[in-house]
Amino acid sequence: MGRITVLDENMVNMIAAGEVIERPASVVKELVENSIDAGATKITVAVEDGGRKLISVTDNGCGMDAEDLSSAFEPHTTSKVKISDDLRAISTLGFRGEALASIASVAQVRAVSRINVELAGNSIEIDCGSKSELMPTSADVGTTIAVRDIFYKLPARRKFLKSANTEMSHIAEQFTRIALANTSIDFTLVHNGREMYRLTAEQGIRSRIAELFSPETADALLETESDEKGLHITAYLGKPAIAATSGRLQYIFLNGRFIRDKFISHAIKEAYRGSIDPSRFPAAFMFIRMPYEDYDVNVHPTKIEVRFYNANLVHSQILACIREKLLATDLDTMARAPQASVPTFRRDNRITEAMEEFFRRHRPAGQRQIPFTADSAERNFRVTSANSTMQPAYAETSRKFMQVHDSFIIAESDEGFVIIDQHALHERITYEHLRKRVGDNPLESQKLLVPESIQLSKAQLDVLENNSGLIEKLGIEIVPFGLKTVAIQSFPVLLSKAEPGDFIRDLTDILSEKGDTLDGDTLLDEVLHMAACRAAVKAGQKLTDGEIEQLLADKETIEHSSHCPHGRPSAIKFTLTELEKQFKRT
Numbered sequence: 001m002g003r004i005t006v007l008d009e010n011m012v013n014m015i016a017a018g019e020v021i022e023r024p025a026s027v028v029k030e031l032v033e034n035s036i037d038a039g040a041t042k043i044t045v046a047v048e049d050g051g052r053k054l055i056s057v058t059d060n061g062c063g064m065d066a067e068d069l070s071s072a073f074e075p076h077t078t079s080k081v082k083i084s085d086d087l088r089a090i091s092t093l094g095f096r097g098e099a100l101a102s103i104a105s106v107a108q109v110r111a112v113s114r115i116n117v118e119l120a121g122n123s124i125e126i127d128c129g130s131k132s133e134l135m136p137t138s139a140d141v142g143t144t145i146a147v148r149d150i151f152y153k154l155p156a157r158r159k160f161l162k163s164a165n166t167e168m169s170h171i172a173e174q175f176t177r178i179a180l181a182n183t184s185i186d187f188t189l190v191h192n193g194r195e196m197y198r199l200t201a202e203q204g205i206r207s208r209i210a211e212l213f214s215p216e217t218a219d220a221l222l223e224t225e226s227d228e229k230g231l232h233i234t235a236y237l238g239k240p241a242i243a244a245t246s247g248r249l250q251y252i253f254l255n256g257r258f259i260r261d262k263f264i265s266h267a268i269k270e271a272y273r274g275s276i277d278p279s280r281f282p283a284a285f286m287f288i289r290m291p292y293e294d295y296d297v298n299v300h301p302t303k304i305e306v307r308f309y310n311a312n313l314v315h316s317q318i319l320a321c322i323r324e325k326l327l328a329t330d331l332d333t334m335a336r337a338p339q340a341s342v343p344t345f346r347r348d349n350r351i352t353e354a355m356e357e358f359f360r361r362h363r364p365a366g367q368r369q370i371p372f373t374a375d376s377a378e379r380n381f382r383v384t385s386a387n388s389t390m391q392p393a394y395a396e397t398s399r400k401f402m403q404v405h406d407s408f409i410i411a412e413s414d415e416g417f418v419i420i421d422q423h424a425l426h427e428r429i430t431y432e433h434l435r436k437r438v439g440d441n442p443l444e445s446q447k448l449l450v451p452e453s454i455q456l457s458k459a460q461l462d463v464l465e466n467n468s469g470l471i472e473k474l475g476i477e478i479v480p481f482g483l484k485t486v487a488i489q490s491f492p493v494l495l496s497k498a499e500p501g502d503f504i505r506d507l508t509d510i511l512s513e514k515g516d517t518l519d520g521d522t523l524l525d526e527v528l529h530m531a532a533c534r535a536a537v538k539a540g541q542k543l544t545d546g547e548i549e550q551l552l553a554d555k556e557t558i559e560h561s562s563h564c565p566h567g568r569p570s571a572i573k574f575t576l577t578e579l580e581k582q583f584k585r586t
């Protein structure tokens with residue numbers, strides 16, 4: 001006797017529900033999306049016990065008449081698509097006609113709905129797939145769907161539900177995504193009778209972000225817009241200071257639908273490269289509009305992924321839009337003094353000491369400029385002076401500056417003063433110079449008076465040989481000098497502060513570690529990061545006035561000067577207003 005039987009429809013639905021309804025939060029998502037598709041302007045989500053006991057969604061949308069209410073919970077029933085052509089341009093959030101059937105197959109559901117041309121509504125109950133008769137019921141126009149005891153007949157799945165708090169945080173996340181994408185709708189979220197969010201329509205995206213995240217997050221966003229090649233992008237980009245340790249502050253919406261997309265995430269990461277630490281994730285709220293025909297949303301059961309027909313275009317437009325904004329923005333880190341009524345300073349804090357010293361030396365009565373001798377001015381950076389376009393900025397305006405602890409530079413600015421991390425800033429300057437100069441021709445190099453010989457392993461020698469093109473591009477000349485020894489004969493001028501032997505060893509490390517996985521450009525970039533770090537002045541290194549002037553002048557002329565190539569801040573700004581507030585002058 002055969003072992004194979006055809007599953008009954010309810011079993012089929014229960015199994016299918018596994019794809020769509022993973023946990024209470026999935027129910028919230030599906031019900032609220034239906035309300036939005038129904039044209040609701042007011043949606044209330046009420047939840048008990050993290051959704052394990054009850055999830056109820058009430059809307060003032062178009063409602064369903066008796067016939068539709070009765071068929072809405074059947075599998076494959078939808079009012080949103082009719083013929084296969086409709087699937088090519090889906091403008092509604094739902095279209096599969098399976099969400100309500102899936103929900104009703106794994107829980108106790110009661111739905112009440114009324115359309116505006118009728119005076120009363122109808123209700124229906126479905127208990128894990130078995131449906132009651134329709135009952136006439138008094139109701140407001142719109143729909144309420146209440147889902148109780150999810151998975152109660154599926155103990156194996158019920159067991160996997162987490163604590164009420166955890167399930168509630170998933171629900172809040174779904175609620176957040178939908179509320180961000182639909183600012184013209186009033187949303188309320190209630191948990192165990194307590195109102196968690198009441199978001200009013202037309203309050204604008206910034207105040208919605210402030211309510212859903214925090215006012216600080218909303219304040220740290222830069223708004224930008226672009227409309228090219230059929231792609232309309234409105235983005236709220238987080239300043240580097242609010243970058244997170246995960247992608248939790250990245251929200252991408254495509255025509256009002258929250259999506260995850262690896263091309264878009266990559267474009268965001270790429271655009272912020274050098275502005276934030278590579279291990280962190282920038283905050284970004286992106287609202288993309290494009291023709292429905294230009295992508296397929298029918299690729300994932302929960303519709304969280306889409307397939308772009310021209311993913312490269314999406315990537316390049318987003319990258320350009322973000323980059324342009326970041327480049328046009330002063331991303332210097334602003335110092336925030338403590339909010340306490342009496343400011344507290346830690347005596348062992350080097351920056352605090354630097355500030356105090358700055359004030360001592362620049363108090364109004366005895367104000368004087370740090371001596372600037374012709375001799376010190378002449379001793380400019382060996383590395384940067386040859387290439388610099390400086391001298392317009394600090395010398396002319398006689399800005400005051402000083403180096404403290406041989407590590408930081410304090411310089412006066414229009415708004416107050418700025419504390420600069422000398423290594424981080426010089427690293428960025430060197431990196432930008434290298435990046436600009438490395439191209440089709442090798443970097444300008446100089447012959448070493450005495451070639452430096454270094455010992456390398458066989459593997460390291462192989463790596464150097466396999467990457468001879470890149471090494472040549474850097475302006476480095478290496479010749480074999482015995483079995484495991486090479487002599488460095490020429491070295492790039494821009495890296496003259498770096499120690500050639502150490503540099504070559506680091507270079508072989510990068511090449512052997514990443515040479516096989518990175519494309520040529522990215523690999524070169526990694527090498528330039530390392531080169532800039534090696535060639536930059538170090539913390540603890542005394543600088544001449546001329547060198548400091550050069551740094552300050554270069555800061556004005558290079559791109560991304562607010563952060564080192566690894567994304568750490570290179571300068572912290574202190575405004576007079578903030579200082580006056582802290583010293584109780586205002």
Ligand SMILES: Nc1ncnc2c1ncn2[C@@H]1O[C@H](COP(=O)(O)OP(=O)(O)OP(=O)(O)O)[C@@H](O)[C@H]1O
Pocket residue numbers: 030034035037038059061062063064072077078079080093094095096097098099100101142143
């Ligand atoms: N809140 C609501 N107001 C009015 N009509 C609704 C509501 N919820 C569901 N419907 C109707 O019930 C139908 C079935 O809903 P269901 O969520 O199962 O499918 P869908 O939204 O069409 O597609 P998907 O499975 O992708 O969500 C919808 O197409 C819609 O006509």
Ligand SMILES: [Mg+2]
Pocket residue numbers: 030033034093094095099100
């Ligand atoms: Mg739906």
